[in-house]
Amino acid sequence: MKKTTRILLSEKEMPCQWYNIQADMPNKPMPPLNPVTHEPIGPEALAPVFPMELIKQEVSSERYIDIPEEVLDLYKTYRPSPMFRAINLEKALGTKSKIYYKYEGGNYSGSHKANTAIAQAYYNKKEGIKRITTETGAGQWGSAMSYACHHFGLELLVFMVKVSYDQKPGRKLLMNTYNARVIPSPSSMTAAGRKILEQDPNSPGSLGIAISEAMEIAVQDPYTKYSLGSVLNHVILHQTIIGQEALLQMEKAGDYPDVVIGCFGGGSNFSGIAFPFIRENLTKGTKTRCLTVEPSSCPKLTKGKFMYDFGDSAGMTPLLPMYTLGHNFIPEKIHAGGLRYHGAGVLVSQLLKDGLVEAKAKMQRECFEAGVLFARAEGILPAPESNYAIAGALDEARKADIEGVSKTILFNLSGHGHFDISAYEKFFEGNLPDHELTSAEVDASIAKIDLPV
Amino acid sequence: MKKTTRILLSEKEMPCQWYNIQADMPNKPMPPLNPVTHEPIGPEALAPVFPMELIKQEVSSERYIDIPEEVLDLYKTYRPSPMFRAINLEKALGTKSKIYYKYEGGNYSGSHKANTAIAQAYYNKKEGIKRITTETGAGQWGSAMSYACHHFGLELLVFMVKVSYDQKPGRKLLMNTYNARVIPSPSSMTAAGRKILEQDPNSPGSLGIAISEAMEIAVQDPYTKYSLGSVLNHVILHQTIIGQEALLQMEKAGDYPDVVIGCFGGGSNFSGIAFPFIRENLTKGTKTRCLTVEPSSCPKLTKGKFMYDFGDSAGMTPLLPMYTLGHNFIPEKIHAGGLRYHGAGVLVSQLLKDGLVEAKAKMQRECFEAGVLFARAEGILPAPESNYAIAGALDEARKADIEGVSKTILFNLSGHGHFDISAYEKFFEGNLPDHELTSAEVDASIAKIDLPV
Numbered sequence: 049m050k051k052t053t054r055i056l057l058s059e060k061e062m063p064c065q066w067y068n069i070q071a072d073m074p075n076k077p078m079p080p081l082n083p084v085t086h087e088p089i090g091p092e093a094l095a096p097v098f099p100m101e102l103i104k105q106e107v108s109s110e111r112y113i114d115i116p117e118e119v120l121d122l123y124k125t126y127r128p129s130p131m132f133r134a135i136n137l138e139k140a141l142g143t144k145s146k147i148y149y150k151y152e153g154g155n156y157s158g159s160h161k162a163n164t165a166i167a168q169a170y171y172n173k174k175e176g177i178k179r180i181t182t183e184t185g186a187g188q189w190g191s192a193m194s195y196a197c198h199h200f201g202l203e204l205l206v207f208m209v210k211v212s213y214d215q216k217p218g219r220k221l222l223m224n225t226y227n228a229r230v231i232p233s234p235s236s237m238t239a240a241g242r243k244i245l246e247q248d249p250n251s252p253g254s255l256g257i258a259i260s261e262a263m264e265i266a267v268q269d270p271y272t273k274y275s276l277g278s279v280l281n282h283v284i285l286h287q288t289i290i291g292q293e294a295l296l297q298m299e300k301a302g303d304y305p306d307v308v309i310g311c312f313g314g315g316s317n318f319s320g321i322a323f324p325f326i327r328e329n330l331t332k333g334t335k336t337r338c339l340t341v342e343p344s345s346c347p348k349l350t351k352g353k354f355m356y357d358f359g360d361s362a363g364m365t366p367l368l369p370m371y372t373l374g375h376n377f378i379p380e381k382i383h384a385g386g387l388r389y390h391g392a393g394v395l396v397s398q399l400l401k402d403g404l405v406e407a408k409a410k411m412q413r414e415c416f417e418a419g420v421l422f423a424r425a426e427g428i429l430p431a432p433e434s435n436y437a438i439a440g441a442l443d444e445a446r447k448a449d450i451e452g453v454s455k456t457i458l459f460n461l462s463g464h465g466h467f468d469i470s471a472y473e474k475f476f477e478g479n480l481p482d483h484e485l486t487s488a489e490v491d492a493s494i495a496k497i498d499l500p501v
Numbered sequence: 502m503k504k505t506t507r508i509l510l511s512e513k514e515m516p517c518q519w520y521n522i523q524a525d526m527p528n529k530p531m532p533p534l535n536p537v538t539h540e541p542i543g544p545e546a547l548a549p550v551f552p553m554e555l556i557k558q559e560v561s562s563e564r565y566i567d568i569p570e571e572v573l574d575l576y577k578t579y580r581p582s583p584m585f586r587a588i589n590l591e592k593a594l595g596t597k598s599k600i601y602y603k604y605e606g607g608n609y610s611g612s613h614k615a616n617t618a619i620a621q622a623y624y625n626k627k628e629g630i631k632r633i634t635t636e637t638g639a640g641q642w643g644s645a646m647s648y649a650c651h652h653f654g655l656e657l658l659v660f661m662v663k664v665s666y667d668q669k670p671g672r673k674l675l676m677n678t679y680n681a682r683v684i685p686s687p688s689s690m691t692a693a694g695r696k697i698l699e700q701d702p703n704s705p706g707s708l709g710i711a712i713s714e715a716m717e718i719a720v721q722d723p724y725t726k727y728s729l730g731s732v733l734n735h736v737i738l739h740q741t742i743i744g745q746e747a748l749l750q751m752e753k754a755g756d757y758p759d760v761v762i763g764c765f766g767g768g769s770n771f772s773g774i775a776f777p778f779i780r781e782n783l784t785k786g787t788k789t790r791c792l793t794v795e796p797s798s799c800p801k802l803t804k805g806k807f808m809y810d811f812g813d814s815a816g817m818t819p820l821l822p823m824y825t826l827g828h829n830f831i832p833e834k835i836h837a838g839g840l841r842y843h844g845a846g847v848l849v850s851q852l853l854k855d856g857l858v859e860a861k862a863k864m865q866r867e868c869f870e871a872g873v874l875f876a877r878a879e880g881i882l883p884a885p886e887s888n889y890a891i892a893g894a895l896d897e898a899r900k901a902d903i904e905g906v907s908k909t910i911l912f913n914l915s916g917h918g919h920f921d922i923s924a925y926e927k928f929f930e931g932n933l934p935d936h937e938l939t940s941a942e943v944d945a946s947i948a949k950i951d952l953p954v
Contacts, residue, residue, distance in 0.1 A: 052512075053574070053577060053578050054577055056511070056512070058509070058511075059505075059507070059509070121506070124506060124507055126507075154607055155880070156879075156882075195877075195880050198877055199589070199880075217926075218919070218922040221922045221925055221926050222882060222922065225873060225876050225877070225925060226877060227877060423679065424648075424651055424679060427608070427648050428609055429675060429678060466611075466671070466919035467919065467922075469670070469674045472678060476677065476678075
């Protein structure tokens with residue numbers, strides 16, 4: 049029988065609800081704490097920063113949340129997204145396993161980030177907000193939010209982590225094309241940025257710093273809100289459309305994954321594909337392993353500590369219970385800019401603690417090798433972030449071949465690498481450094497902060 | 502009733518035949534001539550350059566040609582391609598007209614070029630060829646051919662027009678990623694290249710020169726063939742899958758185009774979408790206008806002369822009856838590198854002569870303005886080439902609004918602009934020059950050649 053390589057859903061088959069894993073978690077996450085008093089806070093504390101509907105989603109325990117009509121309308125310009133059976137990659141590997149990937153790079157933004165950008169811009173617009181501030185690392189999130197804000201008639205100010213701003217001028221220009229204003233972070237526009245620049249005028253920046261700057265601007269004006277591209281519960285909620293579709297596509301393919309894999313920055317693309325499969329594990333007794341792959345240079349899940357920490361570097365956010373490297377940690381300048389974040393989202397952190405997800409860390413060069421192998425086989429040039437998921441999938445296939453078994457492997461190809469070509473250039477030139485953070489370095493970074501565990 | 506924005510076909514609905522317009526043309530094209538004797542040549546004269554199956558397609562008068570299974574397999578990784586109703590663009594324009602576009606940028610290569618690259622690599626492989634040489638302008642064709650050759654186990658050597666090689670390092674690296682070798686043209690690797698470099702060491706190159714270099718290498722070895730990304734009949738044949746799908750999608754949308762528009766370099770993306778609609782005009786009495794849009798700086802269809810000319814600058818190809826600016830013409834360094842070609846394909850030339858297609862020329866800046874308007878409305882950043890089609894569509898919508906009528910407009914969005922972001926940067930900086938070739942300049946260029954008309 050002929051193998052199908054592209055597994056599509058029709059528009060009518062697109063799920064019209066997001067899945068909220070908080071309804072099914074055996075242990076609910078611990079509450080956020082006030083950054084000053086360290087007392088648990090309620091949702092109202094987030095009101096200066098986010099619109100009310102997103103705050104409700106952040107703390108909701110409803111299992112399913114309806115996707116608004118206006119959001120569905122834009123989703124339908126690129127969703128359902130395709131799933132592929134990676135037949136040519138399987139051939140290149142000579143593996144007995146079956147490898148599938150869900151491709152989220154086919155939309156305007158080039159990554160899964162569009163799924164939450166559209167929702168967040170919509171809810172802000174609906175509540176009368178005029179302007180949004182946000183951060184971006186690799187620029188995928190900023191690009192996604194730029195078009196979404198322009199579409200709904202909102203202004204957007206993006207603080208782009210300086211190392212990515214310098215590495216990826218294409219992403220900045222794309223955001224400009226969509227009418228957004230882009231500032232390299234740390235900047236002198238905010239107190240948080242100026243403080244960092246005083247200590248280190250050449251700071252490469254970090255997502256934590258950029259978040260501090262964006263939040264600082266947002267809280268100064270009632271018509272300006274802040275928007276985050278990963279980590280938070282409502283962001284991850286919006287991404288579950290990926291896994292909801294993937295379940296239907298697996299059914300169409302007549303298959304079911306033994307393992308589901310995503311790269312890991314703050315958690316949004318991994319959670320988006322994996323959470324619906326975790327629901328099936330929890331409610332239907334399936335045994336799909338859900339595996340995160342993070343950079344060895346930013347290994348919060350594999351070497352970080354589970355504790356309360358800030359989401360940003362300046363300590364403006366509520367304290368969140370998460371695996372962290374310490375909120376002042378500045379990762380190496382790896383090219384997977386979207387994975388350069390010190391902490392993990394609360395939901396994934398709790399699930400990892402409870403043994404419901406797995407984590408591994410990998411080096412940069414091996415991940416680019418995997419990405420090039422994938423590009424030559426499947427045609428699509430992956431984002432550097434997605435290369436970590438690919439490398440994780442290759443590990444699983446090779447392990448199964450050694451064990452003499454055939455596994456069904458599904459990974460999330462979160463985005464394309466068209467704006468990351470200079471990283472591939474460095475890889476081909478042999479100029480891509482590997483870096484592994486040691487446990488002692490992690491301890492030293494954690495020791496700098498004085499917070500309740 | 503809710504408007505559908507994305508019109509999809511299922512895999513089963515994908516046409517499995519290409520359409521050959523030679524079967525339906527009221528006036529068949531004049532024969533190619535021997536470059537030396539100026540006598541009509543038969544297909545066997547092309548044997549040193551192309552594999553036999555492509556030569557057969559070049560001269561075929563069969564109306565439909567079956568797409569081979571192996572080609573369909575790769576097509577199905579990205580086809581049927583989506584058609585969109587440009588609802589947000591219509592809103593941004595405030596037009597009464599309906600605007601549709603067929604999007605060919607969603608595949609690995611980022612443009613329609615994959616449609617013929619896959620077919621050409623397949624037929625070469627099938628006939629035992631080991632290595633292909635080709636030219637590329639903007640790099641879309643080279644990228645498409647690089648992956649296709651790698652997939653079928655062929656080596657590829659690409660002569661990339663120097664101005665594009667310098668403007669678009671991303672495209673070169675993408676080709677390298679797919680294992681192709683890329684040489685800036687003119688190069689010292691060939692006699693044709695050395696001759697140009699002697700005259701002008703700083704020559705920006707042209708598609709005509711790059712073709713000469715690629716052909717020169719190909720004819721030296723029986724296991725090496727040459728491959729062209731546009732102009733020729735077999736190339737255009739492969740692109741008709743676009744229009745074949747578009748007809749079905751228009752039917753699904755319950756609509757039919759008054760005008761079909763494509764940008765024009767050598768003719769492949771325009772012909773791909775338009776030829777099936779011309780068939781309907783010729784055989785069913787529909788009256789769809791088919792409009793090409795070319796750069797004012799390279800206006801072969803609107804200011805060139807219909808005559809026999811060479812396809813390359815060194816005069817190695819057969820003489821072809823076409824609209825041309827003279828085979829030694831070197832166009833301005835506009836950013837739509839794929840449109841920098843001195844001649845038009847034989848089929849489109851004959852159809853234009855017979856009044857079955859229309860042509861207009863437009864300036865670079867206005868086309869980028871149209872592209873940015875499109876990107877902000879529809880999200881997709883267009884290739885600079887595609888901006889000419891968009892500008893043509895906007896003209897049609899505005900004209901209809903002035904006339905107080907509503908038209909149905911369909912254009913081919915031939916590719917994305919992710920590797921052309923530096924061109925957009927220049928546009929935003931106000932550094933994008935406009936250039937219009939005068940009739941006197943065309944006459945002077947034509948006067949340099951001495952050929953039978």
